Every structure is written in structure tokens, then in C-alpha cells.
Amino acid sequence: MSRTVEPLINDEYTGGPPTKRVLARLQEKRKEGRKVAGVYCGYAPTELILAMGISPATLCAFSNATIEAAETVLPANLCPLIKSSYGFIITDTCPFYGLADVVIGETTCDGKKKMFELITDLKPTWIMDLPQVPDQEEAITNWTAMIRKLEGFLETTFGARTTDDGIEDSIRDINRRNAMMREVFEFAALRPAIVGWREMYDLTFLAQGSSGKDMEPVLTEALRKLEERRDGGYSYGPAGAPRVMVTGCPVGGDAEKVFAIIEEAGGVIVALDACSGFKPYMTDTAEGTGDPVRALAERYLKIPCSCMTPNARRLTEMTRLIEKMRPDAVIDVVLQACHSFNIESHKVGEHVEKVHGLPFLKIVTDFSLGDVEQIRTRVEALLESC
């Protein structure tokens, strides 16, 4: 780093895990009397939940510490994210789950879908049947119906109400939030880099359950600082550092080891192509369609998650991102036993290497630290090839 600059978000949580900041904000909302809906996934329709006056809270899923407890019930051969989530619940150590009045889940992957069956008795839980073939006409119809059903569930559970106008307003608000987030990503595209993964992750994590209104002051300030950094000739990371795009499974908490290794190996991460990173902010919902829920269904089905098939959109979106962020290498992070990202990695690797001519590395890992040295060796070798 050429010199120190003011962090994009400068508060008492700066430098610590981003969860603390989100928790504090959520506790405030709770004090104001708002209800909280625990969510696990980017397919939970934030716009609708917010329109009903409910705050979405992303539930804990990223700690190695809760996995041992989970394995007394769940098979060991399961994705660490799912094991950790379940472990947090049975050990009662996720403050977000503690705050949540209800839990919203989706049938994204086998592991999650079946894990949800084990927690439905603990809190009111609503499972949304997520289509798997998003380009089929029935997919939009069915997902629209699922969002409407969720609305019904939230109405009966909380007595909360909204109207199509309310949802439309919320769509505009979230579109605004997403647009500002994309402005941030524009700065991340600069060469040399002026922002690191930690600051981007702080923002993507905070924005996930937040309204546009809540995010606006934070993002305005962040954008101002980014402009200053750019104009002041600031650069992040060592000069000539290879630029890395990280794609694949969500990464946070104990999985951040991969990000840390990339930086320690002299790389700079310029794009977080995952649900924990840029993905939730890349598409907007159509406004003024007269059927806001259908518009939401269309927007959410555009998320290029590997649970979709054939998920060609992941590759086209990736191409767009590669062209914008100009990485020198792409790393695909696959959480152990996540079959869908694992199988898809073959296709992603071919795409990155053949279409973009970029070096590609697939890392299969979990939340433990046991493989840090193996990963380091491979990342160092990758960056040497850049």
C-alpha cells in the first residue's frame, strides 16, 4: 500500500468482522419494533421483505467452530456452509438467528433443502420451491407464485401488509442501492487497484439486507472517498500486483483464508463473483411493469447460481465482469461437497482458459485451516504464471 487512507466505512467496527456492524444495525431496527426474517441466500426477495416492514438478516454460516456440533446429526460429507449454519442453530450461537422471528429458506441445493427440514420445528420457517431451469416459462410463473406465497406467510405470521405500490417503491429503492454498489465496483475496476477485498466485502455484506435508504449515506461517503483515492493517485497493494477475480461459492468468515492467502501471495483481488460479493447487485428489477412481484421473480431468476441448469448465464455474466475488471487470473472457490459449484467448475475453467486466455485455479476447501499451506502453494504458482 503506498500510504494509508481513510477506510470506506469508518466506524467502530472498521477492521473487525462485518457481522458486528450489521448486528448493531439490526438491533437498532429491533428496538424500533421491526420484525426480523432470517435468510440464508441471495434468492430471498429482499424488496418484498423490506416492503412489509420486516428486516432481513443473513444468518451465520461461515464458522468452523460450529461444525463439530453439527456433525453429531449431519453427515460429515456435507458442505461446510450448511454444517456451520446448522451448528450455529443447535448450539444457539448465532445472534442473528436469535433476533429472527422467522426463517426463510429456498430449495437451492440438496444439502440446504434437507438441512432446513431439521430446523423447521424450531422457528416458523418458510421454504420457497426454487425453479431449477430459469429460462423455462413455468419458472417465472412458479417463482412469482412462490414470492406471493411468502408474502402470505409473512402476512399471517406478522399481520404485516404491503401493496403492489409498496413493493414497487421497494424495488426502486433497492435498484438505487444496487446502482450505487455498481458504482463502487467501477472503482474496483481501476488499474492500479484502489480498493481491497476487505473493504468491498464490508460493503457487500452490509448492503445485503439493507434498504437503499439505509445504504445511501454509507455509499455516498464511500464513493466520495474512492474518488479521492483515485484522484490522489492512491494504489492498493504492491505495484504491478496480479489482479485476481474470485468466483464460486459464497466466501466469508473462516473461508476468508483464501482471500488472505491471495493477498499474502502478492495478488490483489479485484472482483468477488459470488453471492457474498457482487452477485446480488449486478441486476436490477424492472420498474413500473404493473406486476412488481413478477418483475421480482424475473430479476431473481437471473442470479447465475450453480443450482440453476444449464446456467449459461454464469459464463456470460462472468465474461462481462472479466472485461470490466480485467483480472490476470481467476480462482474458483468450491466449498467441499458443494456438488453444483464443484461440477460446474469444469465448465467455468474451460471458459476462463479458452475464451479469456486467463490462468484458472479451482480450490476445493472448507472452513478449517488444515489446507492453508497447500492452497498457498497453488495460489503462488498461479500468480507466478500471470
Next chain:
Amino acid sequence: MRTAGLDIGSRTVKLVVIEQGETVLTRKGLTSHDPLEAARALMEGVNYDTIVATGYGRHLLKEHLDCPVISEIKAFALGAKAIYPTCRVILDIGGQDTKAISLNEAGEMSKFEMNDKCAAGTGRFLEIMAAALGYTLEEFPKAALSAGRFEKINSMCTVFAESEVISLTAKGAARPEVALGIHRAIVSRSTTLLKRIAPSGEVFFAGGVALNGCVETLIAEDLGRPVFVPPDPQMVGALGAALHALKSGGREDATP
């Protein structure tokens, strides 16, 4: 009647002979590459009326000596019950298997769990890790207990764990701390099995790994439950087989 029990484990072969409810002879040898020969050597000059085999190599013996066999899970249940009649939870960590067994009120086998198919978290794992750190099997637990803190070992696959140990020592980690980390890894694996089948109660700890004082201490700590190690923990399976031989009077009513 004089009955014998032979437990052919993956690492050691054990023989127990009982008469009038008393153990009159115990013998132990290495399984080696020829378990049958190892068993024969152990039985050399030993007199008994009837014998039952158990352990990993039980079917080999059944073929050659035409004796009944029982699974080592049942053998450990029988042996443990005889040694400690009120015990309801058994943990056996042998050379290549870890077994957790719960008994019902009558002292009969109720549930059991076994480790997955690799040798992770078993006696063989401890042997390899001790060697990787340059300890003998006697020094290993003592060194671990002497450590004030530990290095976390995450991988339970023997191959990966070994490379993890090597990279830790390459980074200059203190050997006793790595040793403690290995012991804790084994313990956490075993207690997960125990918690699945028996959430409470004193644990009867048998098998070769029960000779390792560090594992014993850590299991008690981790579970917050008392752990009892019998005087000769490796002999529990062979004793169980001998007891079964007595009960069945040598009739072929064991598992075919």
C-alpha cells in the same frame, strides 16, 4: 470348562483363556502380514475346550480352525459388561477402527457407530503421527500432556494430517503443541461418535489407544463425563469372545 477368545485385530492379536469365571491366561502378539500364523503362534501350547474368534481377521480363523465367530462390537460389549457390569457406554479405539457402543439396561448392545472407512483417528493414525514427530508411542502422550497450548490439526485423513504436521513443524511449531493438537483431533472425532449414540453416562474406554493417557484425559475433559479404562484395555474383545464361548458352550450359534 476352559474357554478361549481370540481377537485378531489389524495391528495386534490377543488371546484370553477363562476358567470358572477367572482369566487364567492372556497373550498378545503383532498381527504382521500373516494374521493366521500370528494367531497360531499365540495359541501354541494353550489348552482350551472351545474357542471363539473375533476381530478384523475372525473369518480367516473360522475358515482354518472351524470355530464360531462374533463381531468385535459384540465382543467388546460382552467383555466390558463382565469387567464393569453397570457401564452402558463403550468406546473402543483400535488399530484401524473406532467404535462407540451403547448398551441397554440389560447390558445388551443397543446402538453402535463406527468411523468411516479410512483409518482416520485410530491407533494407526496415532502411530503415524508419532513417527512424523519423531516420538515413540510412550513419549507421544507425555509430550502432548506437557504442552500448555496446542496447534490445531484439521485434517483427519492420515495422509493429509501427516502433511499438515510436516508443514506445522516446518513453520517452527513446538513439537509437544503439535502432539497435543493431534490428540485433540482424535478425541473430537471419537466424542462425536459417542455423542451420537449415548449423550450421557460414564465411558468404558478400551482398545490399544486406551493405553494412551492423553487421549483418556482429553475425552473426559471434552465430554465432561467420567472415563474408565480397564487394567488391560486391549484384552476386552478377546475376553468377550471367551465369555461368548462359555455361554454358547462351543455350539455354532454365533454369527455364521
Next chain:
Amino acid sequence: MSDYTQMWSDLGLDLKGHDALLSVLGGAYQDIFLSQKNRPEGMKYFDFVMSEVHGLRIKELMDAKAQGRIVVGSYCVFVPEELILAVDGVSVGLCAGAEFNFEGAEEVVPRNLCPLIKSAFGFKRGLVCPYLEASDIVVGENTCDGKKKSYEVLGPMVKDLYIMDLPQMKSGPGRALLKEEYAKFLTRLEEKSGRKVTAESLKKGIATVNAKRQAVKRLAELRKADPAPISGLDALLVNQVFFYDDPVRFTASVNTLCDELEERVKKGEGVLPKGTPRLVISGCPMAVPNWKVPFIIETSGAVIVGEESCVGERGTRWLTEAQGATLPEMLDAVTERYFNIDCAVFTPNPSRIDHVRDMFGRYGARGVIHYSLQFCQPYLVESGPVETALEGSGIPVLRLETDYSQEDMGQLKTRIEAFVERIHQG
């Protein structure tokens, strides 16, 4: 046995690999099936089918193709055979039960994947499954994550891969989706075969498949007797051949077998002595030649009396019950029939536990073995609640997780023997 070398070569099989496969298969069959004692005479037909499974049966497929009929290959019981028969097609299950060419499979799919999926790729890339090579169309279905994503990889490797979407919840939209998918599949079959489905042809298709199901249900019924008139291995084999054989001939052969078994039951004869511990197997499907666990069970002093599996009752227990005579009405009946299937990919999936409990009672079983293929998350995660629920009602359960390799035979045997001992004492 005739020489099929030319036919295999014309299908593009790798003859050397295929020979190796057949010789392993033949050896295993000899050791596992032909060495059993007191086998019913009626099993001779199935022995013959197995001896000609890559020979005469493939010849029949080729003859059918020559007559202008299509061969439709599939990997799952959600693919409705009624519809295939309605266009006069031939429905065949595709090879996925052996650890063959996993190295080749692992070049394109991850190592940590269910052996059934890896096996399908091993066969494809090794060019040793004549059913796959003879198929005019291969039908994939979005059941589990592993299969859904693997079909994307399989697509470019086969002539014509058709993907059928499936719901994951038994909801109104779920049923509507399945119905729509079946309607689309029917259209695709019509295009492919050049034949129109009529009320008459679908009615006939339904009747043929129902008769086949009735026959295996009759077989299941006979297994209630103690002593069991047929081994679990042989019954499993019948359920496996269900997916390969000509349906009409299969039905007749199963019924002939059942006639014999009825006589056995009357005389109180069985394959193993009366009082042998009886077990129900529940969980993942066992495709040919995945006989490992049943073989260990039946050489450890127990007998299997029922399979709660797709290759077993989960796949056959429902008949298609058409209420009306029009095509849409019959298609509705087909949808309803398949919508019942309680595969663990559905959430929640409560009827499966009820069915296992019901089978336990019906067949006079004394324990349940829950069988999961490694990395099969739906069944692995469901195994916990299944065990808790069954043990809670006093039913002993043993959970096993394994793959197609032989290396865990010893461990599995220890567990199964201990489980049988547990049942004996209880």
C-alpha cells in the same frame, strides 16, 4: 452364447474394455448369485437374462430399431415408461452400478461425487454400455444436484440428451410443473419416434407397465412368508432386470417365478431357515452390478425381505390409475402416479418414513438397514431423521454409507454382523 462382437463393434464399444467388464461381471455373478443355496427354479430365466444382458437383449434393441422403434435410455424412475411405450418405444435403464473407469469419469466430474453418477460417466467415456450407445435419446432429470449438473457435462457426449425438470416440493405448482414436463416429454417422444400418441396407445402403455408392477408387487407379497421363499439378492435382481427387459416377457417370467414361490410358501420351504433375522433395506438405489451390501447381509446370517428403494418398492408400489379414457385424463393419471414417489430429493418427504415403517411391519422384519451412497446428500441427510423416527418406535436401524469399491467390505461386514447380533439378542 452367440458372438456379438460385430454388433458391439458397430455400436462403437471399446471391445477390450467391454470384455474386461463382462468377465468381471460374470465372475461376480457366479460368486454372488449362482453360489446361493435353494434358489427357485424360476431364477433361471433371470440368470439367462443376466448372461445375455449385453448380448441378446442388445440384439433385440437393434432389431427394434431396425423396425423403426426408438430406444429411450434413462437413469431414474421419474421417467415415465408408459409414455415411451405409447410411442412404441423401448425403455431401458442405463448402466450406473459399477466402479468402471472412474479415472476417466474424474477427468470431467469431481472425484467427490456419488458413485452412481461417476459410474455413468465411466461407462460413457469407456464406451462399454451398449444400452447407452444404442439409445436414440437419453433422458436426464433434475433430481439431485449431482445429476442435474452432471447432465450438463454429459450433454455434449451423447447423441440426444433430453432434460426433464422436476419439482422439489409436493406443492400445487410442483404438481403443475411435473404435468407440464410430462406433456413436453410426450411431444418430444412423438417428434423423435414420428408416431402420434393416441388414447389407445397410452392406455396400452399404462396397462403394460402396470402389469409389470403388479408382478413385482406379487413377488413382494410372497416375501412376507417365513421362511423367505426367495433371497433378497434374487429379489433385488428381479427388480434390477425390471429396467432392462422386455416388459411383457419380464411380467410373464416374474409371474412364473411367483407361482413357484407360492408352492414353496405352501410347503413352508425357504432359502434360509425359518427364524432367520429379516431385514428391510431403505435408501439409495442399487443398480446392476451393485450387489455388495445385500451380499454381505445375506452371508451374515440375515435375509432381506424388502427394498424401500427406487430399485424396489419406491419405484413400483404405485400403479397408474387412469380415471378417464381421454389422453389428457390419462396424462393426469400418469402425473399423479409419479408425483407420489417419495424420493429424498423432495422436501419435506414424510411419506418415506411411513413407508419404511409400514414395510417393517408388513414383512415381519426385525431391523432396517439404511443404505446411502457416498456423497448422496438427500439420502445422507435424511438418514438421520429416518433413524431417529424408527428407533423411536422400537425399530433397530443400521445406517451405512458406502460406494462401489470393495475396500470397505471388512468394515461393512463387522457392522452388519454386529447389527444381526443386536437383533438376535432383542
